Amino acid sequence: MxxxxxxxxxxxxxxxxxxxxxxxxxxxxxxxxxxxxxxxxxxxxxxxxxxxxxxxxxxxxxxxxxxxxxxxxxxxxxxxxxxxxxxxxxxxxxxxxxxxxxxxxxxxxxxxxxxxxxxxxxxxxxxxxxxxxxxxTIGLTGLTGYFGIYGQVKEGDTVIVSAASGATGLVAVQVAKALGCRVVGITGSDEKCKFVVGLGADACVNYNDPELIEKLKQALGEKGTCDFFYDTVGGELLDKVMTLMTKNGLILVVGAISGFKDVTKMYVKNWPQVIASRLTIKGFIVSDYLHKVEEARVNLTKWIQEGKIRNxxxxxxxxxxxxxxxxxxxxxxxxxxxxxxxxxxxxxxxxxxxx
Ligand SMILES: NC(=O)c1ccc[n+]([C@@H]2O[C@H](COP(=O)([O-])OP(=O)(O)OC[C@H]3O[C@@H](n4cnc5c(N)ncnc54)[C@H](OP(=O)(O)O)[C@@H]3O)[C@@H](O)[C@H]2O)c1
The missing domain is CATH 3.90.180.10 (Medium-chain alcohol dehydrogenases, catalytic domain)
Incomplete structure (x- = not known):
């Protein structure tokens, strides 16, 4: 040696x-x-x-x-x-x-x-x-963004991505756009929102904005509701986005970063909304999708080469x-x-x- x-x-x-x-x-x-x-x-x-x-x-x-x-x-x-x-x-x-x-x-x-x-x-x-x-982009975080969207949404869906400027969120935004969805990002600053719009999102809203819900509603376009929420934040933000979900909408729970400093911050309180809007809440772990990594690699590489995904x-x-x-x-x-x-x-x- x-x-x-x-x-x-x-x-x-x-x-x-x-x-x-x-x-x-x-x-x-x-x-x-x-x-x-x-x-x-x-x-x-x-x-x-x-x-x-x-x-x-x-x-x-x-x-x-x-x-x-x-x-x-x-x-x-x-x-x-x-x-x-x-x-x-x-x-x-x-x-x-x-x-x-x-x-x-x-x-x-x-x-x-x-x-x-x-x-x-x-x-x-x-x-x-x-x-x-x-x-x-083709590592654990990129694949999380990819599998969190690919096979979960269909063309024309309205999609919200939280922590959209983060490593998984930025890929989720771009994959959803590549699949023909209307995509709205959420981040913690106007500067980061510019970055998310630069990735191709139709709109991005700062979660510190006091008019967050109203602005998200506008950002969702004519439909005004969200068919699919890719969430890595949880807690209060999830409570708020729940009120904007389309009836029978799907929330993919990918992470709960709001609880990293204090776990109580990730707790969800708006439970009645799940019943009222007949929501499906689905937990997600990327390792469940490892058998499809080759297919993901091919698609992501193609989208990178076509300029649809930034790398x-x-x-x-x-x-x-x-x-x-x-x-x-x-x-x-x-x-x-x-x-x-x-x-x-x-x-x-x-x-x-x-x-
Ligand atoms: N389930 C899985 O298989 C899987 C795999 C990988 C990652 N994850 C999870 O996905 C999440 C994001 O990971 P990542 O690698 O993308 O992280 P990252 O690149 O570090 O980005 C995380 C982003 O979260 C936002 N954030 C932090 N604290 C927040 C809060 N209290 N409220 C709202 N937003 C907050 C920050 O941006 P802002 O400026 O927008 O606040 C930050 O950019 C983590 O929870 C991670 O554990 C899950």
Whole structure:
């Protein structure tokens, strides 16, 4: 093995609210250690980290409280912290990977991870698309936006997308437009609304606007009601949008980001509206659709090439930590997704270029 050691982030303690991403404090969420790399066992791969995907989902993995049977990953104190990432194979005892391959999958927050071959999603196919596509537009978040819309809506539907400037929302907006829907985004600022309209949405409304419901109604056009709500926010916003649903409309519950700081904020109170409007509320987890990833890849690639889906730097926020001394900032780069002032787009952390 040519590489002898790696810097690795471990979970120091689980969080109740937001994580403390400072290092070396009594309540630090993470700790950084340098450790020796062990020789590879059978069917293992040594991967050099290139990019990490920063996802709100990871907060659920390290939280004290979680949902029973939700099937979500958990990370406990003393275990390496990680997430979805893109890396380059340095050494492999697995038949399907060889040094130099670019792979994605579950990687530790480390310079190098030793992973079981099964923890990798696969090699990045040769493509004219930028490498980062496999962590953004055709990564977990892009696929969430895709499967949250494709097969769920029909041409001519009125669709509302919440958190529309975020990584999943921005893809959901564009897929719904590509399928011929009238699309209205919701975000937390007028500036972000401009971004969403720039993606092709017919309209976008700032959820802080005191006339939110009236403006959404207008934005829905002649119909004035919403056939399909792609929701990643929950709580008060969901309560409000429920009043705008078409009779027999469908609400796809993809996330509940309003409860990330305080879980009580994600609770829904407008239950009678579900009865009055005969609504269907459907929970969604992207991993249920993995058998259709190839089809999604083909469609998304075609739409990117046709200019219907943006896949350039305007939908990415790349935090560059390639400088050796910046490695310790990995938790801070991740925590940007929990910041109220998060910029539009998918947040990625860059550690290195492929060799
Ligand atoms: N079910 C699944 O399979 C699946 C898969 C991936 C992600 N998700 C979920 O989808 C959600 C979005 O993920 P993402 O990767 O798109 O995140 P992201 O890129 O970090 O974007 C999240 C957006 O949420 C908005 N937001 C944050 N707090 C809010 C609040 N209190 N009220 C309203 N909007 C708020 C922010 O924009 P504003 O300026 O608009 O507030 C932010 O841009 C998360 O809840 C995540 O867990 C679910």
């Amino acid at each position: 040519t590489v002898k050691e790696s810097r690795v982030f471990y979970l120091n303690q689980q969080t109740e609210g937001l994580p403390n991403v400072e290092l070396g404090e009594p309540n630090s969420t993470f700790r950084l250690v340098t450790e020796e790399l062990q020789p590879l066992k059978e069917n293992e791969v040594l991967v050099k980290s290139l990019y990490f995907s920063n996802d709100p989902l990871q907060l659920g993995w390290i939280r004290k409280a979680s949902y029973e049977n939700a099937g979500i990953r958990r990370i406990f104190p003393g275990e390496p912290m990680g997430g979805f990432g893109l890396g380059q194979v340095i050494e492999s005892t697995a038949d399907q990977y060889k040094p130099g391959d670019i792979v994605n999958g579950a990687l530790n927050w480390a310079d190098y991870s030793i992973v079981k071959a099964g923890a990798l999603t696969g090699k990045i196919p040769d493509s004219s698309l930028p490498l980062t596509t496999s962590l953004s 350039d730097s305007s939908v990415l926020n790349v935090i560059d930590l390639t400088e050796e001394s910046k490695f310790a900032d990995i938790p801070k780069a991740w925590a940007l997704i929990l910041d109220e002032n998060k910029k539009p787009g998918k947040v990625l952390t860059k550690l290195a270029d492929p060799e």
